[in-house]
């Protein structure tokens with residue numbers, strides 16, 4: 214029998230919400246969410262991320278154009294999560310103006326700040342869901358990271374990692390099925406996927422997409438993956454932009 218409690222109920226009830234009422238989040242709700250983000254485990258206890266609350270209608274409208282989605286505009290609140298080694302560079306320089314900061318430009322530190330962002334984003338979303346709110350994580354800010362860096366004055370050693378649109382759900386989509394446990398959970402060594410199990414999941418997901426409320430389509434797990442991958446690397450400029458921000462230099 215599966216264990217049940219309130220936290221697990223909230224986790225198991227997760228679905229991305231893209232349809233919001235007009236109600237904005239209160240200051241108390243926003244602060245509660247930021248506090249939840251801050252309690253998250255973080256690499257080396259160095260909190261290598263920052264959060265920008267985007268409230269300027271012009272910035273929100275532009276984010277909508279960049280992400281090709283109404284979400285930034287229509288959500289009750291929009292957070293932009295930033296990988297941030299800049300703050301720690303400043304803190305070190307405050308004590309040691311001549312310090313060698315080479316390590317802050319490393320792949321190791323870039324990954325650390327990505328981990329810190331991703332976990333903080335998930336804590337924020339889960340906290341929101343526990344408050345009866347809902348939301349969607351947005352990686353589509355990568356459609357134009359250069360402009361986002363400019364709009365939000367992101368200095369060297371920062372990079373926009375994810376957006377998070379939170380609001381009051383106007384409707385509740387069906388739960389999206391996940392692949393079978395055995396395809397993602399192994400014991401002691403990696404296991405190649407059992408294609409029969411994958412094909413059965415293709416059918417499950419196809420049923421979900423054909424029958425779900427809202428936008429129906431005839432797709433499945435394979436088709437979803439291929440629709441993405443067959444486009445090729447359409448965000449080729451990401452690596453040079455990450456490097457131009459001072460990351461991945463050693």
Ligand SMILES: Cc1cc2nc3c(=O)[nH]c(=O)nc-3n(C[C@H](O)[C@H](O)[C@H](O)COP(=O)(O)O)c2cc1C
Pocket residue numbers: 227228229230231280282349350351352353354375388389
């Ligand atoms: C890193 C990441 C980036 C995402 N980016 C987007 C996005 O740009 N736009 C969007 O509508 N959903 C985005 N999502 C939400 C996923 O599409 C969603 O979580 C997935 O389809 C599973 O559906 P569910 O969350 O409803 O269960 C993103 C999720 C993650 C984790």
